[in-house]
Amino acid sequence: LHAEMLLNRNVHYIVRDGRVQLIDELTGRIAQNRHWPDGLQAAVEAKEGLDIRANGQILGTITLQHLLHLYPKKCGMTATAQLATQEFMDMYGFQVISIPPNKTSRRVDEPHMVFTHRAAKQKAIVDVVKSVHRTGRPILIGTSSVEESNQYAEALRRNGVACQVLNAYNDWEEAGLIAKAGMLGAVTVSTNMAGRGVDIVLGSGSSEDYERVASLGGLYVIGTIVHENARIDNQLRGRAGRQGDPGTSRYMISLEDDVFIRYGLAEVLPSELLARKQDDPLNDARILRLIEHVQRVVDGQHLDMKKTLNKYADLLEQQRMIFFNRRNEILHRRQQPNIIADYAPERYRQLCEQFGTSTVHAAVRQVLLATMDQCWAEHLAYVAYVKEGIHLESLGNNNPLDEYNRLVIAAYEQIDGVIVQRVLDLFSNIDSGSSELHFNDEELKIPSATWTYTITDQFFPNRVSLF
Numbered sequence: 045l046h047a048e049m050l051l052n053r054n055v056h057y058i059v060r061d062g063r064v065q066l067i068d069e070l071t072g073r074i075a076q077n078r079h080w081p082d083g084l085q086a087a088v089e090a091k092e093g094l095d096i097r098a099n100g101q102i103l104g105t106i107t108l109q110h111l112l113h114l115y116p117k118k119c120g121m122t123a124t125a126q127l128a129t130q131e132f133m134d135m136y137g138f139q140v141i142s143i144p145p146n147k148t149s150r151r152v153d154e155p156h157m158v159f160t161h162r163a164a165k166q167k168a169i170v171d172v173v174k175s176v177h178r179t180g181r182p183i184l185i186g187t188s189s190v191e192e193s194n195q196y197a198e199a200l201r202r203n204g205v206a207c208q209v210l211n212a213y214n215d216w217e218e219a220g221l222i223a224k225a226g227m228l229g230a231v232t233v234s235t236n237m238a239g240r241g242v243d244i245v246l247g248s249g250s251s252e253d254y255e256r257v258a259s260l261g262g263l264y265v266i267g268t269i270v271h272e273n274a275r276i277d278n279q280l281r282g283r284a285g286r287q288g289d290p291g292t293s294r295y296m297i298s299l300e301d302d303v304f305i306r307y308g309l310a311e312v313l314p315s316e317l318l319a320r321k322q323d324d325p326l327n328d329a330r331i332l333r334l335i336e337h338v339q340r341v342v343d344g345q346h347l348d349m350k351k352t353l354n355k356y357a358d359l360l361e362q363q364r365m366i367f368f369n370r371r372n373e374i375l376h377r378r379q380q381p382n383i384i385a386d387y388a389p390e391r392y393r394q395l396c397e398q399f400g401t402s403t404v405h406a407a408v409r410q411v412l413l414a415t416m417d418q419c420w421a422e423h424l425a426y427v428a429y430v431k432e433g434i435h436l437e438s439l440g441n442n443n444p445l446d447e448y449n450r451l452v453i454a455a456y457e458q459i460d461g462v463i464v465q466r467v468l469d470l471f472s473n474i475d476s477g478s479s480e481l482h483f484n485d486e487e488l489k490i491p492s493a494t495w496t497y498t499i500t501d502q503f504f505p506n507r508v509s510l511f
Contacts, residue, residue, distance in 0.1 A: 151285025
């Protein structure tokens with residue numbers, strides 16, 4: 045149901061080369077090596093009629109926050125950090141410091157234009173682009189999805205405006221397209237990936253061309269929607285007016301846009317604004333105040349969600365560190381536990397006589413490491429199973445986090461016993477007439493291939509709690 049109703053092709057993902065590839069909401073680029081968890085990826089593949097790839101088994105997992113905390117020193121720099129001051133402090137203990145720009149900003153941020161419906165917005169955007177384009181000024185249109193970028197490109201071409209399109213389907217062309225986006229007369233329609241991490245240079249490279257484009261006002265950026273995260277809005281604005289260049293930004297939105305529908309903003313707007321559709325923009329400051337309010341509240345909800353997820357991840361991370369410290373001690377031969385000698389001394393004596401002591405010790409180490417890996421993977425699967433339904437504990441007036449911790453601790457305490465038993469079972473089944481002590485990958489359940497990917501926890505804010 046989630047795959048069918050909530051995830052849309054060319055919005056949340058694209059299909060390329062027979063595979064579902066996720067689109068990063070923040071960057072608009074293909075999210076390399078990222079999968080949806082808990083069977084959701086397979087459900088989307090089935091929805092698109094693709095071959096369903098085996099989910100495999102998760103061998104190890106760590107949250108981004110815990111991964112970053114493994115580094116002894118951390119720092120970062122971004123132009124939109126100020127809006128995430130609280131998150132950086134709460135999640136990483138970072139203080140955000142603003143560094144004044146070395147060049148005065150000449151960018152002009154024009155007020156939002158709000159329309160009653162999408163068709164009026166699209167017509168107005170096309171009209172603005174045609175008017176600005178006649179002057180030769182370069183234009184960048186930032187859209188919310190691959191689908192929308194294609195729609196606007198088609199609408200512009202129908203109206204005689206040639207444009208280039210940059211989205212997840214041609215992300216490998218980004219450098220070349222961005223190099224042209226600031227040229228005289230250029231019109232670029234893009235998802236919010238355009239120019240992130242680089243400056244869109246005005247003109248074609250010569251000082252004369254630069255002066256000509258600058259005299260027209262520089263790059264004109266149009267945003268077709270506002271996002272639930274104000275940082276994304278500011279990042280699009282920041283495509284214009286780079287390094288002291290002139291530039292202009294403007295958002296042109298409608299009451300039918302996703303942010304209004306998803307969070308039910310239309311339900312709390314004054315009824316007179318919704319009474320009829322009109323082509324002219326609305327002139328009501330209450331709409332913009334409502335958007336800003338929702339962005340602040342959603343940011344707060346996302347931060348609370350991250351804190352909650354981290355509370356659940358803290359225990360697993362402690363267990364991971366203890367478990368893998370032991371594993372590394374065995375791997376690097378700083379510890380050489382001999383489970384067979386400790387728990388089955390007679391069997392150990394027989395094996396040493398049959399194969400030699402050094403051979404038995406090497407085999408025990410190999411089997412122990414493989415068994416530890418398998419047991420840890422099974423522990424992760426159990427933890428994922430517990431987490432999936434743990435929120436239901438609140439229906440019985442229980443604390444979900446306390447119950448989660450109890451179950452995960454109990455499961456972890458059983459791992460050592462399981463490891464010992466499996467190692468003993470493997471060595472007990474060795475043929476007494478065999479001349480070699482060898483276990484194949486299938487017997488040890490060693491995966492034939494491994495890869496690393498990122499998963500994103502799904503989170504849907506409660507629209508009632510926004511107001």
